[in-house]
Amino acid sequence: MDFDLNEEQKAWKRTVHDFVAKVVKPRAQEVDEREEFNWEAVRKGGPLGLLGMNIPEEYGGSNVDMISSTIAMEELGWGCGSTALAFTAHNGLGTAPLTRYGSEELKQKWLPLVADGKGNLGSLALTEPGAGSDIQGGVTCRAEKQGGDWVINGAKMWCTNAGIAEYIITLVRTDAKGGSKSLSMILVPTGSKGLVIDPAEKKMGLRGSPTHGVHYENVRVPLGYLVGEEGRGMHQTLATLDAGRISIGGISVGLAVAALEAAVNYARERYAFGKPISEFQATQFKLSNMATEIEVARTMLHKAAWLKDQGRPFNKEAAMAKLFATEMAERVCYDAIQIHGGNGYSRDFHVERMYRDARLMTIGEGTSEIQRLVIARHVLSTE
Amino acid sequence: MKIIACIKQVPDSEAKVKAENGQITWGEAPLVINPFDEYAVEGALQQKEALGGTVAAVCIGPESAKEALKHALAMGSDQAILISDPALSILDTAGAARVLAAAVKKIGDADMVVFGRQTLDDGTGLTAAQTARALGWPMLGLAGQIKVDGGSVQIERVTEEGRQSLKGKLPAVLSVVQSIGEPRYPSFMGIRKASKAEIPVWTLADLGIAAPETVVKRLEIVTPPARETVVEIIGGETPAQIAEQLADKVLAEKVL
Numbered sequence A: 001m002d003f004d005l006n007e008e009q010k011a012w013k014r015t016v017h018d019f020v021a022k023v024v025k026p027r028a029q030e031v032d033e034r035e036e037f038n039w040e041a042v043r044k045g046g047p048l049g050l051l052g053m054n055i056p057e058e059y060g061g062s063n064v065d066m067i068s069s070t071i072a073m074e075e076l077g078w079g080c081g082s083t084a085l086a087f088t089a090h091n092g093l094g095t096a097p098l099t100r101y102g103s104e105e106l107k108q109k110w111l112p113l114v115a116d117g118k119g120n121l122g123s124l125a126l127t128e129p130g131a132g133s134d135i136q137g138g139v140t141c142r143a144e145k146q147g148g149d150w151v152i153n154g155a156k157m158w159c160t161n162a163g164i165a166e167y168i169i170t171l172v173r174t175d176a177k178g179g180s181k182s183l184s185m186i187l188v189p190t191g192s193k194g195l196v197i198d199p200a201e202k203k204m205g206l207r208g209s210p211t212h213g214v215h216y217e218n219v220r221v222p223l224g225y226l227v228g229e230e231g232r233g234m235h236q237t238l239a240t241l242d243a244g245r246i247s248i249g250g251i252s253v254g255l256a257v258a259a260l261e262a263a264v265n266y267a268r269e270r271y272a273f274g275k276p277i278s279e280f281q282a283t284q285f286k287l288s289n290m291a292t293e294i295e296v297a298r299t300m301l302h303k304a305a306w307l308k309d310q311g312r313p314f315n316k317e318a319a320m321a322k323l324f325a326t327e328m329a330e331r332v333c334y335d336a337i338q339i340h341g342g343n344g345y346s347r348d349f350h351v352e353r354m355y356r357d358a359r360l361m362t363i364g365e366g367t368s369e370i371q372r373l374v375i376a377r378h379v380l381s382t383e
Numbered sequence B: 001m002k003i004i005a006c007i008k009q010v011p012d013s014e015a016k017v018k019a020e021n022g023q024i025t026w027g028e029a030p031l032v033i034n035p036f037d038e039y040a041v042e043g044a045l046q047q048k049e050a051l052g053g054t055v056a057a058v059c060i061g062p063e064s065a066k067e068a069l070k071h072a073l074a075m076g077s078d079q080a081i082l083i084s085d086p087a088l089s090i091l092d093t094a095g096a097a098r099v100l101a102a103a104v105k106k107i108g109d110a111d112m113v114v115f116g117r118q119t120l121d122d123g124t125g126l127t128a129a130q131t132a133r134a135l136g137w138p139m140l141g142l143a144g145q146i147k148v149d150g151g152s153v154q155i156e157r158v159t160e161e162g163r164q165s166l167k168g169k170l171p172a173v174l175s176v177v178q179s180i181g182e183p184r185y186p187s188f189m190g191i192r193k194a195s196k197a198e199i200p201v202w203t204l205a206d207l208g209i210a211a212p213e214t215v216v217k218r219l220e221i222v223t224p225p226a227r228e229t230v231v232e233i234i235g236g237e238t239p240a241q242i243a244e245q246l247a248d249k250v251l252a253e254k255v256l
């Protein structure tokens, strides 16, 4: 048993923390307020290895272990939920399936382009206007073979990074008969003819991370742009989401840590009834609960990440960690606002943004309900 | 180009440094690479990128100073050497310069030795020039820009009065200032390499020198008395009014 990070992971945590403290956190309020993307974080984060966490070194990536990737998401979440979401959507959704399932040719062509931070990012479109939790039954976006091309028609929703992406890996129906072997992933370059990316959604939080609807009108891409095997799209999606869940949990822990820090500072400085509110037991108990819940969530996430790094099954642990961490972040941000009193409700203080940002985490990459379904399947399993 | 970057490990800038029983302490604060030396490593790496070659980082310090060297490796240095010897526990800048000069000679064939402008702890800014003297090489201090041209190096020295252009023959010793550019963050690939690196430790015997005599003695170490500060918030209807009041205050307090 060993709960310590190794030397490499410790140095990585320090480096990412410094980077986030300088380049990401100071702009968090501004990117949210103006609905702007923090491009500087991409330009400077690329050389660090923050955009190639799921890309092997030979394609320009840093290929970090899952613990290191979780640490990076915690630090990014601590700095700015929006930037963190864009980074995790890029790494976990946009590049991981390409690395894992893509052909040599696709990997050589597309991975280096999105790993160095000089260009755009990667994205993955699973969700549709009529299909979210129920991907297998709901996806209507379809691709047909015509000559040497796939011809894609349909619509996607809620695609993080689509407007700032080099490509969108799109989950499509390749067999009209349906069933678990009827879906496939296809890489669609964002410059493709017939591809329309809607203006960014107006969101409650994470406003510095652009999310788009996408329309495909007879979009043609070469047959070789199939990512992985035809008919394995559902399987590939589920495997991709397992790891993505740990990352969303990481962002949640980061948001909660930032909210706790803000609450501690405020509680020490704010006086009521002649003393700092940190001296009231009611405040102290809130802070204790916040710190304890963060500790639990982080430990669960690191365990799930560790299992993945060991090459062992981690589906249940990832679902549990995501469920707990994301719901925990909302509770912690709620209490951080409570400790701030009226100021907590003001946009001049950061905790209201963290609260809005945290709210997505129980929805994206599998809702809390879906996590519970996954966990229940394990709990009730007779094997 | 063979470049040697001399770095030191110091308490973090957030540390609360104070004197206790005649000793300097900084509590639990972490030790880090001297922030000014990160610019030296950055300057060295820029030259390596422009001209090819290698960068070796050298540090005098205890075993724990390997962390500072690992930072230099993670940034992109090719080699790191720790100089550690019980006889070096008390060392002034002239002594450090002698030790570093011996290390530079032992490494051999260096074209350039770079330093940060000063350290965060002692802050003398003397070691670079003293090392140049010990080596008998030209000293080009406070470089904001470095340009190597054949056998010589030209720098732009950044001073409070303005910029000076200086040229010297290689090999030379340089000290580097912030205008060289933001030090790069270590990459994950660099961290991976650094965490696997075996950093050799050289003793005085390895360098073939005796412990240098310290000429500077510390007679007493005390914590400076806390400064009394008063905060006053200046109000006013318009920015112009506030500025006027501020200007009056500044003049009254004889700050300018």
Ligand SMILES: Cc1cc2nc3c(=O)[nH]c(=O)nc-3n(C[C@H](O)[C@H](O)[C@H](O)COP(=O)(O)OP(=O)(O)OC[C@H]3O[C@@H](n4cnc5c(N)ncnc54)[C@H](O)[C@@H]3O)c2cc1C
Residues within 6 Å of the ligand: A089, A093, A124, A125, A126, A127, A131, A132, A133, A134, A157, A158, A159, A160, A161, A203, A206, A211, A360, A363, A364, A365, A366, A367, A368, A369, A370, A373
């Ligand atoms: C900011 C943001 C970014 C996103 N980024 C991406 C992206 O990059 N790529 C992408 O593909 N998608 C993305 N999404 C979409 C996200 O993954 C979906 O919103 C999510 O999976 C839920 O799907 P849905 O919105 O269709 O909700 P629905 O599936 O319609 O669910 C509605 C409600 O019903 C519940 N529910 C559904 N089925 C069951 C069941 N069987 N049992 C119990 N309860 C159930 C759900 O838990 C939820 O509470 C993003 C969404 C947001 C808001």
